[in-house]
Amino acid sequence: xxxxxxxxxxxxxxxxxxxxxxVTIENDVLVIVTQAFGPRGDNLVGISDVEFDGHPAVxxxxxxxxxxxxxxxxxxxxxxxxxxxxxxxxxxxxxxxCPVSRQPLDFVxxxxxxxxxxxxAIYLTPxxxxxxxxxxxxxxxxxxxRIIDDFELIxxxxxxx
Numbered sequence: 001x002x003x004x005x006x007x008x009x010x011x012x013x014x015x016x017x018x019x020x021x022x023v024t025i026e027n028d029v030l031v032i033v034t035q036a037f038g039p040r041g042d043n044l045v046g047i048s049d050v051e052f053d054g055h056p057a058v059x060x061x062x063x064x065x066x067x068x069x070x071x072x073x074x075x076x077x078x079x080x081x082x083x084x085x086x087x088x089x090x091x092x093x094x095x096x097x098c099p100v101s102r103q104p105l106d107f108v109x110x111x112x113x114x115x116x117x118x119x120x121a122i123y124l125t126p127x128x129x130x131x132x133x134x135x136x137x138x139x140x141x142x143x144x145x146r147i148i149d150d151f152e153l154i155x156x157x158x159x160x161x
Contacts, residue, residue, distance in 0.1 A: 003052075031076075031077040031078075031147060031155045032055055032076050033077070033134060034055075035125075036058045036134065037122070038097075038103065038122070039098055039105060039106050039121075039128070040098065040103060045057070045059075047059050048070070048072055050083060052074035052081055055075045057083075058073045058075050059072050059099055060073065060097065060122070061097040061098065062085075062094040064088055064093070064094040065086075065088065069086060070099050071083055088140045088141075090141030091140065091142070092139070093139055094139070094140055095138070104120075105121055107119075107120055108120060108121050108130070111137055115139060116139070117142050117144060118138050119135040119137060119146070120135070121134075121135060122136060131148065131151040132148065132149050134146070135147075135148065143157060144158045
């Protein structure tokens, strides 16, 4: 079974111009995050042995429901697979943080869908530029994310389950 939610994933075409080591393209339709950084520049890819289809996971920390743990996210954009460290009901707001520095991920903006979700930054380069980042939602089960590179949207995923 294909884990990528292709119905709700948009690849803008801008991905063909990406030349950096932070994103790779497979079969012209899969955008894969190959490096990611927290708010102080700490590496978030491959810090555990968790992989998705042979690609190292992007790991972030979450706090929710008076609990804290690590979540390993698939680096394949549009793939909702992730580890679930404890029972988290859909719609629960999570505090997202860097598992290395323990600093909160940087707030980017509100998600404009009426859900109350907010986007937080996972940077794609060590320069921590808002021009190259993955924007992730802070609501559990709210599948909205964006990949920005060179200040342009290259991939967007928006689905409510």
